Amino acid sequence: MKRLVFTVTNDLNYDQRMIRICTSLYTAGFSVLLVGRQTHTSASLTAQPYRQKRLNCFFISGALFYTEYNVRLFFFLLFQPLDLICAIDLDTILPCVAVTRMRRKKRVYDAHELFTEMKEVVSRKYIHTVWKRIERLTVPAFKYAYTVNAEIAGLLTQEYGVPFEVIRNVPLLRSLPTVQPEPFIIYQGAVNHGRCFETLLPAFADIAVPLHIYGAGNFLNEAKALVRQHDLEQRVFFKGMVTPENLRKITPSACLGITLFENNGLSNYYSLANRFFDYIHAAVPQICVNFPVYRNINAECNIGVMIDDLSSESLASSINALLANQQLHQHLKANCLRARDVYNWQSEEKLLLSFYKKIFA
Numbered sequence: 001m002k003r004l005v006f007t008v009t010n011d012l013n014y015d016q017r018m019i020r021i022c023t024s025l026y027t028a029g030f031s032v033l034l035v036g037r038q039t040h041t042s043a044s045l046t047a048q049p050y051r052q053k054r055l056n057c058f059f060i061s062g063a064l065f066y067t068e069y070n071v072r073l074f075f076f077l078l079f080q081p082l083d084l085i086c087a088i089d090l091d092t093i094l095p096c097v098a099v100t101r102m103r104r105k106k107r108v109y110d111a112h113e114l115f116t117e118m119k120e121v122v123s124r125k126y127i128h129t130v131w132k133r134i135e136r137l138t139v140p141a142f143k144y145a146y147t148v149n150a151e152i153a154g155l156l157t158q159e160y161g162v163p164f165e166v167i168r169n170v171p172l173l174r175s176l177p178t179v180q181p182e183p184f185i186i187y188q189g190a191v192n193h194g195r196c197f198e199t200l201l202p203a204f205a206d207i208a209v210p211l212h213i214y215g216a217g218n219f220l221n222e223a224k225a226l227v228r229q230h231d232l233e234q235r236v237f238f239k240g241m242v243t244p245e246n247l248r249k250i251t252p253s254a255c256l257g258i259t260l261f262e263n264n265g266l267s268n269y270y271s272l273a274n275r276f277f278d279y280i281h282a283a284v285p286q287i288c289v290n291f292p293v294y295r296n297i298n299a300e301c302n303i304g305v306m307i308d309d310l311s312s313e314s315l316a317s318s319i320n321a322l323l324a325n326q327q328l329h330q331h332l333k334a335n336c337l338r339a340r341d342v343y344n345w346q347s348e349e350k351l352l353l354s355f356y357k358k359i360f361a
Contacts, residue, residue: 002083002360003031006110007092009069012036012054013046016244016274017112017169018088024349025356026050035076037069046243070095084108084359090115090131093138101141106359109138109145111164114152117267119194120218136160144359149293151270167351169274171281173344176337179253184212185319186254186284188247189275191217194268196260196289199312201226204235206316209255209323211236214247251278255329256322257286259294260310279304280339285332287318301339303332 004025008018018034026032026049038054045052055072059065074095077085086108087096093109100107116122116131139145139160146165147153153164185207191197197219204211213223213236220238227236242250251257257279261268272293279286286304288294298306307318322329 001029001031003033003081004084004086004356005033005035005077005080005082006086006088007073007077007096008034008036008088009066009091010036011039011042011241012052013043013243014241016171016278019048019244020169020172020345020349021352022050023048024345024352028353028356030356033080033082035073066091074098078102084356086110088112090135090138094134097138097141106144107142108356108359109142109162111145111147111152111156112169113148113271114155114265114267117265119262119264119268120192122265122267144355146355149270149272151293155266155270165351165355167355168272168277168343168348170277170343170345170348173281173340173346174248176283177249177252181255182253183209184254185209185256185258186212186214186251186279187258187275188214188251188278189273191215191220191223193219194262194264195219196262196310196315197223197226199310200258200260200315201232201236202230203312203315203319204232205230206312207235207319207323209319210234211258212239212254213237214239214242214250216241247278248282251282251284254282254284256319257282257284257304259286259288259304260315261289261291262310263291277343280336280343283333283336283340285322285329285336287315287322297339297343301342302335303339305332 012034022032022034032050035053038056039060057065057068059068077095077099082105084106085096085100087093088110089112096107116135121131122128139162142162145162146167148169150166153166156164227233259273259276261271263269269291270293280303288304288306290306290308295306298304305318305322
């Protein structure tokens with residue numbers, strides 16, 4: 001049995017993508033260990049079929065956190081029984097490359113996004129320089145790699161000469177729960193910089209239906225301040241982190257979903273957010289930014305309203321127009337139900353298993 005180790009820096013309980021990947025590989029007969037971080041707010045680990053490990057860190061953010069976590073991860077991996085390490089994004093890549101070189105083990109790079117093009121990275125020159133050097137130092141060392149869409153795969157392959165395969169991050173196809181749609185709009189996912197909260201939240205001064213936000217992130221405090229500033233405490237509600245299992249029960253009740261990104265880096269411009277497919281699988285129409293990957297899928301499936309103007313006025317107008325047009329809303333909802341049969345983990349899982357079996361063939 002081949003032993004696979006996956007490395008992340010986030011909370012293992014809420015990472016739907018890694019839960020899917022690790023469960024599929026475990027079910028296919030691999031020994032799987034997922035390594036993440038432990039914080040003072042971490043809830044007890046949710047039981048999974050594969051093994052899980054959290055590393056304790058004194059620092060919780062910034063350069064000191066990344067340094068400490070990577071050092072701890074290096075020594076953990078150095079003595080861990082394994083045949084392959086998969087680094088998830090750049091923030092765990094250095095110890096993965098170092099250990100696999102020292103121990104002569106196989107390595108895989110999973111680029112969930114264009115890490116060096118995220119707003120919090122690309123907007124700070126020194127930080128961007130550091131991460132770009134790490135990327136240039138490590139990514140060419142990988143023979144095996146994959147990412148979430150063809151656009152990102154093409155950019156990374158062109159820059160580093162590493163063939164990136166595409167394994168999209170889509171949900172498992174499940175039967176939909178019987179729910180009565182409720183008058184609330186949902187945003188689920190990271191509450192981070194670059195997600196248009198600066199214009200989305202003020203828009204709810206002109207929208208009667210409340211917004212429920214499920215998630216946390218580096219813009220959460222600023223988002224709460226914006227709500228207070230615009231006196232929107234009765235229009236916008238922060239629901240915190242919710243496990244994937246519970247979120248699957250909540251999302252189908254929403255009348256509308258939100259998928260927005262600022263055009264401030266290639267990571268956002270070529271993104272393919274988890275929530276985009278989560279809304280589709282919940283049969284919830286969405287307001288979505290008109291970026292290439294989303295536009296292409298919507299042209300095929302017509303599951304939401306694509307917008308270019310991300311101002312508060314435009315967002316309020318687009319959201320209110322869709323809420324008022326019940327015929328269009330029902331049409332988009334029906335299209336979501338059909339799109340679920342095309343974009344689902346049952347199909348994408350086959351690519352994942354083929355990828356890993358090929359490595360050990």
